[in-house]
Amino acid sequence: MTEPLAKTYDPAEVEPRIYARWEKAGVFAAPVSPGKPRFAITIPPPNVTGELHMGHALQHAIHDAIVRRKRMQGYVTLCLPGTDHASIATQLKVEQQLRAEGLTRWDLGRERFLERCWEWTRRYGGTILRQLRQLGCSYDWSRTRFTLDDAYYRAVLETFVDFYRRGWIYRGRRVVSWCPLCQTVVSDLEVAHREIESSLWYVRYPTPDGSGGIVVATTRPETMLGDTAVAVHPADQRYTGIVGGSVVLPLVGREIPVVADHAVDPDFGTGAVKVTPAHDPADYEIAQRHDLPFVEVIGPGGVMTQEAGRFAGLDRFEARRGVVQALAEQGYLVKTEPYTHAIGHHDKCGTVLEPLLTEQWFVRMNELAALALRAIREERVRFIPRRFREMEIEWLENLRDWCISRQLWWGQRIPLWRKRVELTEQNWTEELLPWGLDSYVEGKWPDQGAVVVIERAGTGERVDPRTLMPVTTETAGAYDLSVATADEATGRALESYGFTQDPDVLDTWFSSAIWPHATLGWPERTPELAYFYPTDLMITGRDILYLWIARMIMTGEHFLGAEPFREVLVHATVLTAEGKRMSKSLGTGVDPVELIALYGADALRFALTSLVTETQDLRFRITWKQGGSAAASDTDTIARAEQCETARNFCTKLWNIARFAIAAWRETPPPLLDATALLAEPLERADRWILSRFARATAAVGEAFDRYALGEASWTLYHFVWDEVADWYVEWAKPRLRAGGASGATASRVLRFLLDGILRLAHPLLPFLTEELWRHLPGAEGLLATARYPEPLPELLDPDAEERMATVIEVVRAVRNLRAELGVPAGQAVEVALLGDGVLDDAARHYVRESPGTWLRLLPQRPEGKTVHTTARGVEVVMRLARAVDAQGEIARAQQELTQLERDLARHEAKLANPQFLTRAPEENVEKERRN
Ligand SMILES: [Zn+2]
Structure with missing residues (x-):
């Protein structure tokens, strides 16, 4: 029949073997099947340069759980993977290589440089897709897309040409965030704001006649060379006299006007600010309102231009020192204050960004934004959690034109x-x-x-x-x-x-804006597009709701006349235990691949899904091997990850239940009955109880999945398997299985039914472990990955059995507590009377006796002599004190201890009843509370 189950679950051995089986069987493929219900997702394409981080691990644990369940529910399930060419990230990697060879991209020229980029991509790119396989993701790899593939490239160009034809694309001069090292405009998402200790310089700009002047405060004194005005708030009483007049720009000698503008913050510095329209986006807007000229003093390489006079040719930071020194020498520097503020850095290369006036291509967004707004307002695209809907609408209502050109080579060149x-x-x-x-x-x-x-x-x-x-x-x-x-x-x-x-390439986000339809073959009218579009769900982090999600809705609505996806699920951000962002460069990064090696992919996945709640932050606890500090250095390795341990213990629990059952079935493997056939069996009360509990767990897990409440689904499964099946049902079944006979056969069949159901229910959350166990189930056919997901079975509900067994469980707990309080050694029998009119019938008394840890002899009535007692769900539990324990002092001590223990018990129970404790507490604490 089947080979015996290994003593322990070994993920390192099982995972690659099972994954290969799935792939060989074509489980992940989603063939176009008109007429059949389908479920489609396209994954957010990670950068081709990327490696799996905890954010990805969470995102894909969620993706794959949802996708696997849909597949088991009979949908033709497409999860389409792919990578983004990540124009600047890839280009930087190649430029680093070139720098090591003493070359720049300009030395190579565009064509040879692009060859190097392709070489790099083929050689090092796509690591992340291999890592997603390690995580167990069941994606249709045969449909993997790359945003620079020929067909995709063409789709991007078609998009540009269409927008251009409609007059939505125009050339404009604006102040943009510019990286002087990469020499390109960068998108807002690439700006890393870092706190910098700097200075605030106060500079006096005198009036032309020298009688007065205005003091302005600035953090970038070198830009003063490009000032074309001074601005104050219109309501600022201090400056009413001088507004409309002019001042002289120190060092330069240019006379510039003093203007009043609402954008000025009267509380910053002196309330008067210098206006440098060519080097500050806010000043650019002031200049538009007051018709001020633009003087560019900093060039694209961060070097001062001819307009900077004697500072021309200096690096911008050298120029800063020079300007400050000159201002001081000439008596214009009033004072210098220490000042800490956030400065935008390029996240890809760490260079301080420079706001620069450049000519770029822009997309006019009015019509596109209106399309997206309509789809969201009509609820054709729904946000989960719903609060993100309002944020998305607000952003779309206040949209600025989109700068789509980048001064890079790796990407879709503007056609x-x-x-x-x-x-x-x-x-x-x-x-x-x-x-x-x-x-x-x-x-x-x-x-x-x-x-x-x-x-x-x-x-x-x-x-x-x-x-x-x-x-x-x-x-x-x-x-x-x-x-x-x-x-x-x-x-x-x-x-x-x-x-x-045109020499520029398109913003990477321009190409990913068409991801859902371009990956399905658009602009061709492919069968894939007809069958899978609109897709069902988009799962994403909140950081790209604007730059990406909104734009996909726009292009989908525009080109296909339909929303690209019906739901947007916004998942949490994974933080450290201290609530810090996880980041390699901050030393707070955790490598999910290391966790897979330590605990197995299922344990990592379950640890993550069990942390999913409505809140937007999720804390992951790691203990490092070295130093013991929260911050890891490169050489540090993970000592333990508490949440993964909890999940691994759960895996072990499930494995052990299956091992027990499979061993019990060795002689006579039970048939797998359906619910109707099972109900026709001579079921005992424990059987009816666990089947009823199973029906409830199935309904609850499914319902939580439908709401994408994967934390709830995970914990419901966990508690059912551990607290009900393992702790109680298996224990009651043991003597029946040992004894054999009709009762044993029934228990065996119930266990077979349960294990079948549990594996199906758990598969989306623990795919590898459950598939491996499935292989060992007597009579199980095919792969669990394509088996049917359990539907709720209301016919199994038995409220009477649940009620009665709940009492049994409480009474057993009471007996165990009394034994513990009295210090009765394990194995020593006690005499107990269970009193309560008709609550406990004979069958119930039988289960109390059969429960482990009770070692009791039931007395038919209240015993004579010294007793201790407690109540559980209306049953009075009276335990006779052994004759040896009758000293007065002993009783007093015991009763004192009892009071204390009852207090403790109440506290523990309150803790256990709190789901937050279960999700947050380290496993050992949960275990401790549960045992107490
Ligand atoms: Zn850069």
Whole structure:
């Protein structure tokens, strides 16, 4: 039959073997099956440079639990994996390699650099996908997508061209967050705010006649060289006299106006601020309102420009020292205060970011945001927890235009070719016709997807191409020709006519904004798109609700006319026990792969799912081997992870129950009966009780899963298996199984039914362990991963049996407590009377006797002589004191102890009744409380 079950569960041996079985059987594949119910998820694609961290581990423990349950419920279940090309992260890795060789990307040139990036990606990329397999994720690997794959690349370009055709994409000069080292604009998500101890410098700007002046406070004195105004709050009484006048910019000598603007905080510094429109986003906006000029004093490399006068050519931080020194020497520096504030750093390279005025491509968001808002307001996209819905709506209502260009090479290059031409009556035929403007106007362009835009040079004013054929004396002049096309060949052809392609690539988030539909084959109308779109669920952390989730809703609504997913599940952030962010660089990072090696994937998964609650932070406790401090160094290894230990103990418990049952079945393996057949068996009360409890656990676990309350699902399963099956039912079944006969056979069948149900119920949460046990169940067929998930079985409910057995359990606990209080040694029999009108019938008394730890002889009535007593659920438990223990002093001592113990017991029970204690307390504490 089946091979015997190993004594202990060995995840390291079991996990790879089981995973290979699943893959070989094609369990994870989601074939397009029209007419069949389906469930689809696309995972948030991790960076191809990424490695699994605890946040991922949580996210994918949730993903896979949900996906496995749906698969077992009979859905064609797609979980589509993939990675993001992570343009800047990958590019930095390759640039690091180059630096070691004494080279830069410019030395290599774009093409060779991109080859190196591909080489790096093929060699080192995608580690995280292998790690997700180690975690047990049941994703359809045959559909793995990478955002730079040919088809995906094309989909991104089509998106750009479509937006461009609609006039949503425009070129604009704005102050952006700029990394002087990477020499690119960076997105808000890449900005790491770090507290820096710096200074606040107070500088006096004199009035032109020297009679007065204004003192401004600044943290970036070098930018003063680019000041074009001083601003104060309109209501600030101190400055009413000078608003509308002017001051002289020290060191530079330029006369600049004093303006009043509501954006100024009158409580900061002196209430007067310098305005540097080219190097500060807030100042940029003040400049727009007051029509101020822009003076750029810092260049893209963080080096001062010619506009900086004698500071030109200096690094921005050297210039800061120089400016401060010059201000002091010339008597403009009023004072310097120490000042600690948060400064934006580039999270990828650690460089201090510089707000810089640059020309970039932007997407106008009004229409797209309106589409997303509609989908959310109509509840076609629902947020769980619901509070995130309001946050998303608020963000969408206050959306700014999206800067989509990046000065990088690794990514989708902007599919736009441009050329400036001087058109005359004579040359227009040779300038416009050879590359096909006439065909385009006639609708005969080789690629219908292309968009041609002609603007009067430098004005941004669009011109209808037809008005230029022919060019007349009135229309002759300089024009900017732009062609957007997703067709590579068209682009190359344009280059042969003197067009050049835009050098920038698109923001990585531009490509991930189309993830749900592009991974299913869009813009082609694929069967996958028809069958799996809209997907059902998106599981994400809260940090990318705006940058990613909102944008997917926009593009899905725009291109497919339907929401990309129906629900957004926002999961918690994993923090350290002290509530700190887990981060490698902070020394608070925990490597999930190390935890898998220590405890097994199931224990890690269960530890994480059991921590899932409505709250948005989840604390994970780790003890390090070295130093004992909370912060780990590189050499530190994990000594223990309490929550993983709790989960591993649960795995062991389940394993031991199965081992016991399988051993008991060695002689006569019981058949697996369905609920109806089982109810026709001569069930005893304990059987009816555990089947009823199973029915309740099944319903509760399923219901919690439906709400994505995986913590509740995990703990319900845990308590049912441990507290009811292991602690009570198995104990009562033991003597029956030993004795054999009809009662033994029934117990055997009930146990077979239970184990079958428990493994199915537990599989989404403990996939490896349950699959391995399934293999050893007599008569179990196929793989558990594709077996049917248990439906609630109300016919098994038996409130009467539950009520009566609850009393039995309480009475047994009372007897055990009395024994303990009196210090009766284990194994020594005691005499007990159970009194209470009709509450305990003969069957109940039988279970009390059969329960371990009681060692009692039941007396038919209240005993004579010295007794101790307590009550449990209406039953009076009276224990006769042994003759040896009748000294008066002994009784007094015992009673004193009893009072104390009763108090303790009440405290322990209160603790155990508190679910937070169970989820938060270390396993040993829970165990201690439970045993007490
Ligand atoms: Zn950088």
